[in-house]
Amino acid sequence: MSEEDMNDEQAQYELLLGNLDSYDLSEEDLAVLSGELDAYESERLKALPVIAVVGRPNVGKSTLVNRIVGERVAVVQDTPGVTRDRVSYPASWAGRDFTLLDTGGWDVDVKGIDASVARQAEVAIDHCDAVVLVVDATVGVTNTDEQIVRLLRRSGKPIVLAANKVDSAMQESDAAYLWGLGLGEPHPISAMHGRGTGDLLDAVMEILPAESAVAEATPTDGPHRIALVGRPNVGKSSLLNKLVGAERVVVDSLAGTTRDPVDEHVELDGQNWLFVDTAGIRRRVHQTSGADYYASLRTQAAIEKAELGLVLVDASEPLTEQDIRVMQQVVDAGRALVIVCNKWDLVDEDRRMELDREMDRELSQLRWAERINLSARTGWHTNRLTAAMETAIDSWESRISTGKLNSFLGELAAAHPHPVRGGKQPRILFATQASSCPPRFVLFASGFIEAGYRRFIENQLRETFGFEGSPIVISVRVRERRKRK
Template sequence: MSESEFHETPDEDLVERVESISDEEAEQRATALEAGLESYELEDEDRALLRAYGFEEDEDEALGAAPVLAVVGRPNVGKSTLVNRILGRREAVVEDVPGVTRDRVSYRAEWNTKEFTLVDTGGWDQDSKGMASRIAIQSEVAVDMADAVLLVVDATTGPTSTDEMVVKMLRRKKKPVLLAANKVDDERGELMAAELWGLGLGQPWTVSALHGRGVADLLDEVLTILPEVSAVDTRVEEGGPRRVALVGRPNVGKSSLLNQLIGSDRVLVDNVAGTTRDPVDELIELGDKQWRFVDTAGIRRRAHQASGADFYAALRTQTALERAEVALVLMEVQDPLSEQDVRIVTTAVEAGRAVVLAFNKWDLLDDERRFYLEREIERDLGHVAWAPRVNIS
């Protein structure tokens, strides 16, 4: 038989019959097929396919989410190299240039039959600017959403001021922390690593991520601080209230809007930009359904311009976005749309959230301003033309 005879073109009648099968009939056939497969040993890929259609319980759902370990540290200490060593494969991008890892990336890892989620982060530096400051915020979000933290430092340079700032940040988070002293290849490196006791995190676990030295002992210790099941699982419970994050730049009316929705002044409202410091959760019933609204601190024009409480308020806003399903982006439109407004919308979209655009103080606009606002929306928000719009006051 020739190759052309073997690979026949599908029968057109068969294609039509398959396309005519209703969803209900397809589900019945799939259920029958699953019953017929009970006597077979299914591969992981087969089971994953069945789970996708709801015919098998996901192991994660049955046993709870795997614990999460965040790998943090200042730039270029070898975090991604260590992640690759733990995974046993080259997943994270590694280059001898500070700041190669820009986003936090999660991987499934296993050690001594125990599974956990490994989160590789960008370099942390509170005084960073521009893209680097966004990386620092992402690293802190990773810590917030982790059960334990692995702090990686460069043993060859000793503790730096940035390392000490990272330690201060971790103390505030109150998460279990292990200290990995990387780039230790010999006894001389062991002696240099002794300086790291001064960070106050206990024993520095000396490793060479590049050559694998000491990594097994480090992982044994990691398992002792990880819980059996993650205590910070952020998956939305089935049937639970939908989560809506109220986001926008400072002083655009987010707290006032939430107070109107709940009918009380639970959220402090002031004309001073940045009154809200922490995300405030409120369960609200709308149309016989419960919704969880989160009022967040306004996102500053540039993260590096925010310091102290403002810096961490911006961080908590990012965390709220991560945990929400819908981002309600509030904009005050008496003045032209700003770069901040556009960037906040883009941040919500990049987080994979459904987006609703709310234009506040609409009643204060005259016809001329409304005309120009429509032009601004077409020009600056054309990439989210699909998002629903509401005008409020």
């Protein structure tokens, strides 16, 4: 770039930044603009305390999770046992960050209630620092509630009792009956309406430790961590053995051989990598039970501690809904992504064409992820993994200067302005990259930016700056002009 272009870019940057002077900005806005958010993001890499939301089916656990997280992350229906994919979510209250573990969808059946409750509750207890026990105040204490309480008492973990479905002050007497559980004060709440949830979270913050005793901090040094993920029997362990050059992991045609994540240091092209072989994700996490449920929890944790998810699919079989769900799990965790089509030695010409059509049709939102065709059994094309992984991680860690970003968006908005809606046309006032890993961009705008225009911005960012193999997060802060006094 010539000196004249650099001066023009700097002048445009200063002009756009000056435009914000006439708008109301919060303290967090100022932190974003000053670059202080990087320190905030690095703080989040530490091991956050974990809160488990437990209780029998249909007491409102998922509704409470949605309320605490602040968005609809859990599917909610009146039917007991409704499930969804993820089990842990980042959340915050009163300036403190923590991880929320949802244990919804316990498989409690009338024939094996003792074993089912014990199995699922003990897994939840093992993975948390504190427990929120949710009880339906309108029903009262059931036998299942009492069994869960006994398990929680034996764990020694601090417990806060939430008496849910107390939608008005007239129903608070229902919550008073829950003193009989011996867990201290029951906190009357309405997860659906938000009533009392603030007081509940205040009580949780009082018992929550400052640092987790169960969670591990996200590694920030050492070799790049790569999570091998996919549904069962797609060849994850076979690929790891081929890369290592030895039979380090048990391989069997029986699906589900791997239960716990297996770490292995591998040197590829002169660079050291840490591969984590994970259990195959069979179905939505809360449709699993026992050992499968425990394995799914650990696979999710392995993805969140990794920098890149290497998602394997069986190229010889049609792409499944579960394949797509695993890829989305990696993206939702904010990790770089490389798609590996394994068992290529079993693919004929017709299947290759069909696979291309399936990828174009089903993965239209993931076209930025590089795809590698290989055979873990024969080792064919495994040498192509290194370049794809390096590109994806470089994109995941990349950063665009604020001046270059605003110059790019200024030209983009001039050539393709946001559509007029309701007689108004929102403008992008200023933009900055708040953090990397993955790249997160914050746009300050004079009005709501539609999802379609955000996707257009993302596509143009990728076309101009690359970001192959990395998700991009674009958030918009709508700000109003400061009123004249």
